[in-house]
Amino acid sequence: xxxxxxxxxxxxxxxxxxxxxxxxxxxxxxxxxxxxxxxxxxxxxxxxxxxxxxxxxxxxxxxxxxxxxxxxxxxxxxxxxxxxxxxxxxxxxxxxxxxxxxxxxxxxxxxxxxxxxxxxxxxxxxxxxxxxxxxxxxxxxxxxxxxxxxxxxxxxxxxxxxxxxxxxxxxxxxxxxxxxxxxxxxxxxxxxxxxxxxxxxxxxxxxxxxxxxxxxxxxxxxxxxxxxxxxxxxxxxxxxxxxxxxxxxxxxxxxxxxxxxxxxxxxxxxxxxxxxxxxxxxxxxxxxxxxxxxxxxxxxxxxxxxxxxxxxxxxxxxxxxxxxxxxxx
Amino acid sequence: xxxxxxxxxxxxxxxxxxxxxxxxxxxxxxxxxxxxxxxxxxxxxxxxxxxxxxxxxxxxxxxxxxxxxxxxxxxxxxxxxxxxxxxxxxxxxxxxxxxxxxxxxxxxxxxxxxxxxxxx
Numbered sequence: 001x002x003x004x005x006x007x008x009x010x011x012x013x014x015x016x017x018x019x020x021x022x023x024x025x026x027x028x029x030x031x032x033x034x035x036x037x038x039x040x041x042x043x044x045x046x047x048x049x050x051x052x053x054x055x056x057x058x059x060x061x062x063x064x065x066x067x068x069x070x071x072x073x074x075x076x077x078x079x080x081x082x083x084x085x086x087x088x089x090x091x092x093x094x095x096x097x098x099x100x101x102x103x104x105x106x107x108x109x110x111x112x113x114x115x116x117x118x119x120x121x122x123x124x125x126x127x128x129x130x131x132x133x134x135x136x137x138x139x140x141x142x143x144x145x146x147x148x149x150x151x152x153x154x155x156x157x158x159x160x161x162x163x164x165x166x167x168x169x170x171x172x173x174x175x176x177x178x179x180x181x182x183x184x185x186x187x188x189x190x191x192x193x194x195x196x197x198x199x200x201x202x203x204x205x206x207x208x209x210x211x212x213x214x215x216x217x218x219x220x221x222x223x224x225x226x227x228x229x230x231x232x233x234x235x236x237x238x239x240x241x242x243x244x245x246x247x248x249x250x251x252x253x254x255x256x257x258x259x260x261x262x263x264x265x266x267x268x269x270x271x272x273x274x275x276x277x278x279x280x281x282x283x284x285x286x287x288x289x290x291x292x293x294x295x296x297x298x299x300x301x302x303x304x305x306x307x308x309x310x311x312x313x314x315x316x317x318x319x320x321x322x323x324x325x326x327x328x329x
Numbered sequence: 330x331x332x333x334x335x336x337x338x339x340x341x342x343x344x345x346x347x348x349x350x351x352x353x354x355x356x357x358x359x360x361x362x363x364x365x366x367x368x369x370x371x372x373x374x375x376x377x378x379x380x381x382x383x384x385x386x387x388x389x390x391x392x393x394x395x396x397x398x399x400x401x402x403x404x405x406x407x408x409x410x411x412x413x414x415x416x417x418x419x420x421x422x423x424x425x426x427x428x429x430x431x432x433x434x435x436x437x438x439x440x441x442x443x444x445x446x447x448x449x
Contacts, residue, residue: 003427022361025373044358048355048358071363072366074361075366075367075368078366078379079373079386081371084376084379088382089366091386093384094363095394098392101359102393105396105397105400107399107400107411109408110412111411114415117345118385118415121419125423125426126378126382126426129378132430133371133430137434146438146440147440148439149375149376150376151375153372153373153374153442154373157372158373159369159373161369162366162368162369162372163365163369166365169361170361188331191341203350207373224385263407265384268405270411272406272409274409277413284413284416284417286419287420288416291423294423294427296426296427298424298430298431299430309388
């Protein structure tokens with residue numbers, strides 16, 4: 001098996017990373033987490049540099065370094081910060097950095113969906129619960145930390161076990177072939193354009209490729225629109241006027257198509273979601289409904305009323321009815 | 330410079346933006362390190378809320394791997410899967426936080442070790 005980076009460097013970096021996490025974890029005697037962060041960053045840098053030397057023609061651009069370093073350091077702070085509120089805030093930073101990675105991977109829809117749903121909704125729920133379920137500071141100890149936040153549970157064992165898992169994972173990852181670059185000629189699912197004639201018409205009209213009453217034709221026999229995009233870029237597109245197929249029918253090769261005539265990321269995800277996984281959407285809906293019911297049932301506080309309180313509540317209920325109150329007055 | 334790159338990334342060119350020279354392995358390494366950080370955090374921290382936050386960290390790492398594979402294979406199914414991961418994470422957060430509130434009401438502490446007797 002051909003290794004992308006040497007095993008010595010790989011396992012050395014894993015060990016240094018484990019040491020960094022160990023140093024950064026909260027202990028009885030507070031050690032500055034900065035040292036741990038530096039160690040972890042060094043280990044990660046060694047790993048990535050090793051990958052870069054293995055394939056010099058595929059040197060990563062520096063946005064990847066920035067976003068991934070921010071994401072990893074912020075996630076280190078998530079697990080090492082003694083105050084839960086700060087942990088949650090660092091998690092938001094992790095998500096924002098991950099969204100940067102998503103943008104580099106041209107997954108725009110999910111990047112912004114993640115910011116809205118994760119950083120906007122889920123993490124705010126976490127913050128609410130952290131504030132709800134924390135003992136308030138007493139007058140003499142304003143800055144007190146809970147014992148269970150200050151002291152980690154089995155830090156040595158956890159760091160060791162975690163980075164053995166990491167070593168195993170990365171051995172599998174980088175032990176493969178060196179040609180891991182995606183083929184940029186591949187176009188994601190542009191055959192879907194055949195079911196979006198309106199988008200194709202608008203795009204062509206904006207580019208001035210069709211005029212007047214011309215339009216993309218519907219080929220009756222094949223029950224589809226006259227668009228055949230091809231992965232190798234040799235697709236065609238049939239255009240006709242309102243009389244349908246005939247002498248006026250002409251053909252636009254894929255090389256002349258306007259640049260915006262391709263499936264956008266959002267459209268691609270939408271087709272994949274709605275067309276490809278309709279059953280999974282239903283199941284996800286049921287899961288969310290059940291989670292909502294479960295949360296309501298779990299967090300509900302049962303209020304026990306004694307007899308006097310019940311009678312008073314009934315009296316209030318009767319007075320609140322408008323017709324009764326109107327007649328008695 | 331970053332703004333310019335974002336514009337080129339978001340532009341709907343005939344061919345999607347190149348992976349920027351970064352190979353799939355780079356993203357998988359980032360994903361693996363983040364996953365392991367979440368794993369270590371789940372084992373180490375004793376605060377129930379932080380433990381659940383660490384599971385979210387692991388979800389996030391899985392999401393990065395899924396998106397990287399989706400880009401590598403030029404297939405949107407990976408991104409669709411991240412949407413379902415989001416759904417599961419939201420459901421998990423709702424249930425877990427309700428549970429945490431319930432447990433906090435019982436014992437006035439968030440220490441996971443306070444519920445040691447549940448081990449059975």
